[in-house]
Amino acid sequence: MSAQLNHTIVWCRNKQISASFLVEILGLPAPEPFGPMLIVKLENGVSLDYYDNDPPIASQHYAFLVSDDDFDAAFARLQARQQAWWADPCKQQPQQINDYGGGRRVYFDDPDGHLLEIFTRE
Template sequence: MSAAPHAELNHTAVYASDRRLSAEFLAGILGLEVGAPFGPFLPVDLGNGVTLDYYEKRDEPVQGQHYAFLVPEERFDAMIARLTAAGVTYYADPGHTEPGRVNDLFGGRGAYFDDPDGHNMEIMTRPYVRP
C-alpha cells in the first residue's frame, strides 16, 4: 500500500442545537442541498469531496466554531442577497465590527456571518495567501 501524497479533509461534524435548521440555513445561503440523514448526521455536501455532517447536540450548549468557504466569484453576490433576504447581518471582518460590508482580501471578496448556533461562517472568493 503506497502512502497518499497528502491528506484531505473528508468530513467534519458541525454541532447544532437543531441539525435540520442549521443544515438548511447554510445550504440555503451557499445554494446547496441538504442530503438524506446518515445515522445521527444530516449532511451538506460541499461538492469538493468534503461533507459537513450536522449533529444535534441537546445536552449542552453548542460552542461556536469558524468555518470558511471558498466560493466562486460569480455566486458571491447571490449569497449576499440570500443573507439579506433572510435578515442575517454580514460583516467584512471576523470580529463582526463592520456590518453590511464585504472585504477585499487577497484580491477577492469576503464576508462573515453567524449561523443559528453562533458558528462564525465565512464566504470568500479568493483563498488566503500564506507566507
C-alpha cells in the first residue's frame, strides 16, 4: 500500500487571520478559498485547509521543513513581528534556536495557539 498525506483541516477562530499568518511567515502564495475553507498549499502537494470553528480550539502541532534560506527569511519575519519563539516544543527555551542534527529549528504559536515549527534538517 502507498499512502501520502494530502491535506488536513486546521480548526481556527478566524480562517483569514490564521491562514494569512502562516503564508506571511513562510512566504507562501495567498490562501485560496474552497467552499467554507481557505486552502494553504505547500510545495510537496499537501495543503492545510483552514476552517472556522467555535472556541475552544484544541492546539495542534504543524512542522515545516524549509531550506536554510527560507528559514532565515521566515525567522526574520517572526522577529519583525516581535513574535515569541522557543528552541523546544515545551516552551522552556525562549528566544533560542535549536541546532538538533546540525540544522536549525524554532517553535512559535499561531493566532489560535497551534504550535508551529520551522526546521532545516530532519
